[in-house]
Amino acid sequence: MTNLRIAILSEGSAPFSLIHSVCAQAGHTPLVYVCTRSNKPSSNPTLTSALPVIETMSGVPRDVDIILPASGSKISAALVGYELDLLVCCYFRWKLPLGAINSASMGAINIHASILPKYRGPLPVHWAIRSGDRSTGVTVHRMDEEFDTGPILSQVGGVDIDEDPFAERIFAEISRRVPSALTVALDKICADDPGDAQPPWDRYYGWMEPEFQVIDWSQEPFDVHNQVRTFRFATSGNRGPVGIVDNVPREILRTSLSPTEGVQVPCGSSSLWIVESASVDVRLVRDSFPWISANRS
Numbered sequence: 001m002t003n004l005r006i007a008i009l010s011e012g013s014a015p016f017s018l019i020h021s022v023c024a025q026a027g028h029t030p031l032v033y034v035c036t037r038s039n040k041p042s043s044n045p046t047l048t049s050a051l052p053v054i055e056t057m058s059g060v061p062r063d064v065d066i067i068l069p070a071s072g073s074k075i076s077a078a079l080v081g082y083e084l085d086l087l088v089c090c091y092f093r094w095k096l097p098l099g100a101i102n103s104a105s106m107g108a109i110n111i112h113a114s115i116l117p118k119y120r121g122p123l124p125v126h127w128a129i130r131s132g133d134r135s136t137g138v139t140v141h142r143m144d145e146e147f148d149t150g151p152i153l154s155q156v157g158g159v160d161i162d163e164d165p166f167a168e169r170i171f172a173e174i175s176r177r178v179p180s181a182l183t184v185a186l187d188k189i190c191a192d193d194p195g196d197a198q199p200p201w202d203r204y205y206g207w208m209e210p211e212f213q214v215i216d217w218s219q220e221p222f223d224v225h226n227q228v229r230t231f232r233f234a235t236s237g238n239r240g241p242v243g244i245v246d247n248v249p250r251e252i253l254r255t256s257l258s259p260t261e262g263v264q265v266p267c268g269s270s271s272l273w274i275v276e277s278a279s280v281d282v283r284l285v286r287d288s289f290p291w292i293s294a295n296r297s
Contacts, residue, residue: 165232
């Protein structure tokens with residue numbers, strides 16, 4: 001059996017620990033962790049970007065190195081001395097340059113939280129909720145120069161997206177599917193299986209547009225309802241998009257497509273019921289949402 005020398009690229013102790021465990025149980029050896037120290041390459045670290053680094057360092061095994069590159073171009077130079085067979089990426093914030101992919105003899109694979117080719121990009125679960133999908137899953141694919149376009153090695157679905165989606169539950173369900181998906185992918189890598197080419201997909205799903213912070217009541221109820229659900233997922237139910245209700249701006253925290261107790265508002269060609277809302281805190285609205293494009297550092 002092939003014993004792969006592996007680098008893991010991620011952030012936060014939980015993903016590193018999970019992937020390390022799966023690789024070790026499959027008979028492979030993780031040698032080094034790579035963690036981004038800033039939201040974007042060649043930018044200054046912030047408190048938000050530094051916290052996952054601190055968490056990762058507190059849990060790294062004693063025999064595993066950790067690398068904090070300043071930019072994507074420096075990853076390959078940092079890794080070349082490890083004589084790696086494979087890079088395994090999961091929730092890695094930067095686009096991995098081709099030089100880094102080629103720093104391992106068998107290239108790189110990525111764990112993505114959707115059933116590709118749907119929702120290529122950094123926010124697959126957000127977009128699934130925004131689109132009204134009722135389930136998602138995990139894809140492990142080979143990496144190339146583009147985001148989430150490489151050949152598929154394994155996929156596991158069955159992660160339900162309920163009406164009131166919370167990140168903790170959904171990501172826990174995704175994590176439970178990673179071991180089986182990654183184990184299959186590692187076996188295929190060892191067997192030199194190239195994977196299955198992805199069918200074409202005409203859209204890349206990036207950061208949410210700034211306008212997503214404000215409700216346009218001319219949209220259909222389904223779209224506004226899922227806009228509110230996306231905020232609930234991203235903010236643990238504490239924040240919502242701003243909507244004008246009776247000439248007063250409110251943060252809309254929970255809505256219903258069916259008649260229920262609450263405020264009925266005209267929406268598109270029908271109505272939507274506001275179940276929960278809050279007064280607008282101007283300071284909070286002004287603060288950045290990390291998944292909204294215009295506010296990213």
